[in-house]
Amino acid sequence: MAGEAKTAENLVEKPQTLEALRAGIVAGRTRATELAASYYERIEKKNPRLNIYLSLTKERALEQAARMDALAAKGDPLPPLAGIPIGIKDVLVMQGAPSTAGSKILEGYQPPYDATAVKKLEAAGAVLLGKLNCDEFAMGSSNENSAYGPVLNPVDPERVPGGSSGGSAAAVAANLAVATLGTDTGGSIRQPASFCGVVGVLPTYGRVSRYGLIAYASSLDRIGPLAGNVRDAATLLGLIAGHDPSDATSSPAPVPDFAAESDKPAAGLRIGVPAEYFAEGLDSEVRAAVESGIAALEAAGCSVKPVSLPHTKYAVPTYYLIATAEASANLARFDGVRYGYRSPSSETLAAMYSNSRDQGFGAEVKRRILLGTYALSAGYYDAYYLKAQQVRRLLAEEFLRAFAEVDAIVTPTSPVPAFRLGEKTGDPVSMYLADIYTVTASLAGICGVSVPCGATKAGLPVGMQILAAHLKEATAFRVARAVEAAQA
Amino acid sequence: MSAKVTVEDVERVAELAHLQLTPDETGRMLLDLNAILDYVAELNELDTKGVAPLAQVSELQAEAGASDLRGDVVVPSLDRAAVMPQAPESDQVFFKVPKVIER
Numbered sequence: 001m002a003g004e005a006k007t008a009e010n011l012v013e014k015p016q017t018l019e020a021l022r023a024g025i026v027a028g029r030t031r032a033t034e035l036a037a038s039y040y041e042r043i044e045k046k047n048p049r050l051n052i053y054l055s056l057t058k059e060r061a062l063e064q065a066a067r068m069d070a071l072a073a074k075g076d077p078l079p080p081l082a083g084i085p086i087g088i089k090d091v092l093v094m095q096g097a098p099s100t101a102g103s104k105i106l107e108g109y110q111p112p113y114d115a116t117a118v119k120k121l122e123a124a125g126a127v128l129l130g131k132l133n134c135d136e137f138a139m140g141s142s143n144e145n146s147a148y149g150p151v152l153n154p155v156d157p158e159r160v161p162g163g164s165s166g167g168s169a170a171a172v173a174a175n176l177a178v179a180t181l182g183t184d185t186g187g188s189i190r191q192p193a194s195f196c197g198v199v200g201v202l203p204t205y206g207r208v209s210r211y212g213l214i215a216y217a218s219s220l221d222r223i224g225p226l227a228g229n230v231r232d233a234a235t236l237l238g239l240i241a242g243h244d245p246s247d248a249t250s251s252p253a254p255v256p257d258f259a260a261e262s263d264k265p266a267a268g269l270r271i272g273v274p275a276e277y278f279a280e281g282l283d284s285e286v287r288a289a290v291e292s293g294i295a296a297l298e299a300a301g302c303s304v305k306p307v308s309l310p311h312t313k314y315a316v317p318t319y320y321l322i323a324t325a326e327a328s329a330n331l332a333r334f335d336g337v338r339y340g341y342r343s344p345s346s347e348t349l350a351a352m353y354s355n356s357r358d359q360g361f362g363a364e365v366k367r368r369i370l371l372g373t374y375a376l377s378a379g380y381y382d383a384y385y386l387k388a389q390q391v392r393r394l395l396a397e398e399f400l401r402a403f404a405e406v407d408a409i410v411t412p413t414s415p416v417p418a419f420r421l422g423e424k425t426g427d428p429v430s431m432y433l434a435d436i437y438t439v440t441a442s443l444a445g446i447c448g449v450s451v452p453c454g455a456t457k458a459g460l461p462v463g464m465q466i467l468a469a470h471l472k473e474a475t476a477f478r479v480a481r482a483v484e485a486a487q488a
Numbered sequence: 489m490s491a492k493v494t495v496e497d498v499e500r501v502a503e504l505a506h507l508q509l510t511p512d513e514t515g516r517m518l519l520d521l522n523a524i525l526d527y528v529a530e531l532n533e534l535d536t537k538g539v540a541p542l543a544q545v546s547e548l549q550a551e552a553g554a555s556d557l558r559g560d561v562v563v564p565s566l567d568r569a570a571v572m573p574q575a576p577e578s579d580q581v582f583f584k585v586p587k588v589i590e591r
Contacts (some may be wrong), residue, residue, distance in 0.1 A: 112570035205545050219544050245558055249546055317528035328505060334508065337583050342576035349588050354508040366507055367520055370498065373505040374521065387531050389541030394534070396548055428520050429527050447544030470549045 011046065012197075013175035015228040018084060018235055021178065025083045028072060032065035032083025033223035036127050039119025039302050041177050052167045052176055054090050055098045056130035058286035061085075066126045069301045080239060089132040089168045089282035090136050091214045092223065094118050101145040101214045102164075105334050105341045115212020116247070117223045119238040123210070124239045124246060129177055129238040132167030136362045138165045138183055138216045141191060141434040144425055145364040153196060153423075155461060156245035159418040162192030168226050169196040174275050174462045177481040178208060179227040179236055184218045186319050187413075187438025190450035193226055195461025197223060197225065199233045199480070200226045201272060204470050206251035208237075209281025211243030217326035218249075220319075220442050221440050231358035232478040234258035237473060266482035269475065272406035276312040277437055279366055283416045289454030289462035290412045296453075296486030297410070297479065307402045307409060316432055318438035321375050321388035327359035327365075328372030334360065336398055356380065369430060396444040403446075403469040410478045412436050413463035447473045451480040452487060492530045 014253045024030030040058060045110060047053050053286045068083040093099045093111035100106045114122075131228055135145040143151045143166030151166040153159040154174040161170040165182030169192035172180055176359040182189040184202045195199025213222060225236035238258040244250045273294060278287060298304050336342035336356030343355035361369070373385035402409060415436060441448050453464035464483055467474040498518050502509050509517065542548075569582070577584040 010526060102516055109574060112574065199556050204549070206549070248557055249544070251546075251549065281497075289513070301505075311534075314534060315530050321528055321531075332506075336576060337585055338571075339574040346586055349585050354494065355505040357506055358508040361507070361518075361531070363513075366509070367517060368515070369507060370501050370517055371524060373527055374493070374501045374525075377504065378502060384528070387536060388528075389532055389543055390536035390539040391534060393539055393542035394536070396545065400548065419509075427523075429523050432527075443507050445548060445570055470545075483556060 006454060007070040009157070011050065011174050013156065015172060015175045015178040018232045024338070025072060026078060030083070032045050032127060033062060036061050036065040036085055036129070038048070039129055039176065044201065046174055048152060049157065049218070050170060050174060052133055052151050052170045052174065053087065054100060054133050054148055054167070057094060057128055058331045060097070061127045061129055064122060066377050067351065068125055068127070071089070079123070081121065082125035084126050085178050086126045087132045087168065087180040088118060089134050089165050089180065089182050091134060091183055092118055092181060093212045093214065094128065094131070097131060098151060098212070099131065100148070101138070102134045102148060104147045104462060105356070106339070107341060108255070109340050114210065115457055116209040116244045117311060118212065118305060120240050121181070124351050126313065131172055134167055135164035136365050137214065137327070138164040138188055139327070139364050139368055141187070142424065143167070143192070143418070143432055144421065145362060147362055149487055150421060152379040153418050154299055155197060155459065156418065159420055159460070160195065162195035162414070162418065164188040165226065166192050169193050169200065171228050171269070172196070172198040175277045176362055179225055179232055181240070182226050183224060184222050184224055184442065185323060187435045188444045188464055189224050189226060190413050190438050190448065190463070192433065192451040195418040197453070197455070197461030198226055198228060199230050199472070201225065201233050201451045202236055202266055202441060202448045203204040203237055203241065203446040203473060204251070206249050207241045207447070207473070209247040211244055211246035215330040217323040218330060219326060220323060228486050230449065230477055231259055232263055233449070234477045251471070256474050256475055257460070260475035262481050264479045265301070265480050266297065269300050269302045269479060270406040270410060271297050271302045271304045271479065272307035272335060272402055273410040274307050274309040274312070274409060274411060275300045276309050277411035280325060281415050281436070283407045284464050285414050285456040286415065286417060289456070290410070291463050293453035293464040293483045293486070294410060297482055299486070300361050300482040302479070302482070305406065307406055307441070309398050309402060311391065311398050314391050315395055315440040315443060316393065316436055318388045319435065320432055320444055321370070321384050322374030322392060322443070324368040325375050325385050326372070328376060330368045331365065331369055390442045399440070399444045399446055400469070407475050409467040410479070411465045411467070413437060413465040417456050417460035417462060446470055447476055449476045449480040451483050453483050454487070493518060495527060
């Protein structure tokens with residue numbers, strides 16, 4: 001497991017489970033205010049090294065903790081996350097708290113409202129500690145595109161934590177939060193979860209309201225939890241999911257009790273293994289760890305059979321065309337007029353737009369805006385954007401066919417374990433290929449979980465990706481619990 | 489679809505996107521865009537004749553009860569007093585920007 005990594009510093013620590021923390025708070029053995037203070041103490045010690053938090057929301061957190069302590073003292077019933085310290089990725093807005101999305105262009109911005117997922121966590125009693133570092137506008141696979149410097153991986157600080165929710169994964173790995181919210185557009189929850197040895201959830205598209213998420217690619221963006229174990233992640237998803245009138249794409253489907261569903265044994269579930277995800281480019285130690293996870297599923301009574309997803313190799317190019325096209329439209333709003341950075345010395349409106357954007361955006365964001373604008377521009381629209389949308393349908397239909405035969409599909413989350421800082425920054429295509437196993441589910445809108453399934457000889461965590469059909473998160477959680485149990 | 493991007497293309501696209509690039513940046517973006525477009529050209533191998541584009545996945549969940557649009561009803565949105573202070577320059581009613589029309 002992650003904790004065995006041979007680093008001189010001891011940066012990895014597993015958070016207590018929600019159940020254990022809750023028992024302490026309900027019984028009065030643990031005070032929420034003291035728990036929050038102890039987390040802020042840890043953050044103060046470890047954050048200068050790891051760069052996980054961009055800002056802290058101490059006042060709001062301690063007020064909420066005091067409210068929970070008062071409820072407990074009176075013997076009133078406590079909400080499900082009473083006093084639980086949670087961190088929020090900085091692409092989700094919190095009223096009055098800095099929300100930078102990892103970009104200079106939003107430095108100093110203090111949003112006038114809360115994201116729905118944030119509001120729901122707080123209504124459930126959670127204590128929100130602060131805002132977590134991420135790649136600028138969630139564009140990246142290593143956290144090296146943050147305007148505020150990269151997060152370091154607590155397992156091995158010479159390596160990246162993955163991206164774009166690198167801070168969200170690293171915070172759980174280092175126990176600088178019990179759980180966190182991240183966002184996933186092409187793998188941005190699952191891949192960092194696998195790199196840091198924690199659990200990360202990609203909910204079905206529409207399961208969680210995107211209201212208050214600073215948009216990257218709206219047809220792909222999702223908000224999901226990261227936690228130290230599968231059951232806690234399932235609990236959190238249940239609390240943030242559900243229809244929201246403020247997001248027209250949010251699903252009215254009823255939200256199951258995911259934690260209780262995850263308690264059901266995995267025996268009898270049909271597991272598909274796609275050969276396309278075990279081909280050239282897969283690290284041999286990652287393969288071995290994932291295969292041991294598959295063996296654990298067989299031992300738990302699942303049936304395992306091959307499935308075929310032949311369009312997999314087209315997913316990365318399809319993803320980068322669609323995501324950048326949507327990004328070029330979404331990021332047009334950052335123009336120095338209504339919020340965020342305005343270049344101080346522009347004589348005309350047009351110059352103000354372009355100077356503000358040039359000075360405010362980092363290189364990867366500019367690259368993606370340019371690629372997206374190109375793919376949408378006259379003469380190229382059909383060849384690039386429309387073509388990618390057609391391939392997107394082929395990829396989605398292929399998954400729907402596979403899910404007629406199996407309940408879940410298991411793959412490696414990433415072809416490699418956490419790579420070194422700087423290793424891929426010079427070559428955008430090689431960085432994009434880090435997402436090769438995760439972008440497929442993003443395009444198809446299906447759900448999934450990344451769960452630790454072993455480690456390399458050097459102690460780097462390996463994640464198994466468990467994919468399930470639209471709205472079948474409960475199935476993915478059951479499978480993930482079985483993989484997790486075999487690790488214990 | 490494996491068109492080679494030229495410096496002029498990069499400059500034109502940058503103008504469309506309101507991005508002002510330095511000559512250094514233009515050079516780097518030219519290299520990167522060509523590398524990325526070479527890579528995405530793989531999609532040409534696929535015959536997609538007659539395949540309807542998929543812009544949004546909610547339609548795939550129709551049977552699972554995907555969302556209907558809400559009614560077109562006026563509801564209050566964020567209060568101007570909460571929003572305007574975030575603007576780089578405003579008089580609290582309007583956003584101020586550099587002069588657009590000379591006279």
